[in-house]
Amino acid sequence: QKSTAAAAGALVASNAVASQVEDRRTGSKVAKEYKTIKVERKGQVATITLDKVYSTGGDRMWSIGEVFDDLRVDDSVRVIVLTGEQDGVFGAPPFMFNPSTPELASIDNYAATEWKTTQGVFRAYEAMLAIEKPIVARMNGDAVAFNGGLLWACDIIVAREDAVYADHHLGFVRTPHLAIEDAREIAGDGGCLLPIYMTPTKAKECLMLAKPLTAKELAPMGIFNYAVPAEQL
Numbered sequence: 001q002k003s004t005a006a007a008a009g010a011l012v013a014s015n016a017v018a019s020q021v022e023d024r025r026t027g028s029k030v031a032k033e034y035k036t037i038k039v040e041r042k043g044q045v046a047t048i049t050l051d052k053v054y055s056t057g058g059d060r061m062w063s064i065g066e067v068f069d070d071l072r073v074d075d076s077v078r079v080i081v082l083t084g085e086q087d088g089v090f091g092a093p094p095f096m097f098n099p100s101t102p103e104l105a106s107i108d109n110y111a112a113t114e115w116k117t118t119q120g121v122f123r124a125y126e127a128m129l130a131i132e133k134p135i136v137a138r139m140n141g142d143a144v145a146f147n148g149g150l151l152w153a154c155d156i157i158v159a160r161e162d163a164v165y166a167d168h169h170l171g172f173v174r175t176p177h178l179a180i181e182d183a184r185e186i187a188g189d190g191g192c193l194l195p196i197y198m199t200p201t202k203a204k205e206c207l208m209l210a211k212p213l214t215a216k217e218l219a220p221m222g223i224f225n226y227a228v229p230a231e232q233l
Contacts, residue, residue: 091147
């Protein structure tokens with residue numbers, strides 16, 4: 001392993017974060033920006049923090065794929081932690097926090113946005129599942145939709161015991177921090193990975209009923225590694 005680079009604090013500006021990454025050709029450190037996520041290094045650990053608010057259009061998905069690609073070739077990083085910006089919310093759909101966001105004006109815009117979003121989902125999971133470095137999910141709150149699916153691409157899941165996982169695509173989801181009604185499409189955003197962690201029958205129940213499950217329920221089932229009080233996370 002190369003010597004560890006000095007940790008650089010994340011610089012937040014216009015919902016983009018400048019971070020020092022390794023240039024794959026020269027090995028030198030260069031500044032790079034990622035949308036909707038923050039990256040911070042401390043020793044050999046890189047922590048990726050999901051912004052609470054992010055726009056539609058696949059920016060988060062593509063950014064996650066990009067940052068995991070960058071960290072994969074950065075020899076100064078050996079472990080990656082994934083967490084949320086706000087305690088109580090690991091991650092949720094953007095319309096939860098931007099309810100006034102207008103609908104897309106045309107079918108053409110909708111199709112282009114949906115293409116970018118769905119391809120970004122695949123891109124993020126591919127990068128996370130391919131990386132050789134262990135990913136620890138530090139689930140500091142509720143995780144819904146794509147943000148919940150990210151858990152299944154991590155290697156170890158540690159959560160505060162009251163944190164909720166749910167897939168909202170087929171029903172109404174209510175948690176202490178969120179209320180989501182979007183029953184209009186097939187379950188996605190990581191639903192395909194859920195049977196790796198659950199039996200097919202339990203996975204179907206969870207997805208088809210949009211059933212919220214707490215970390216306190218999931219840890220004894222062996223689906224999460226640990227569920228702990230919030231102050232111990």
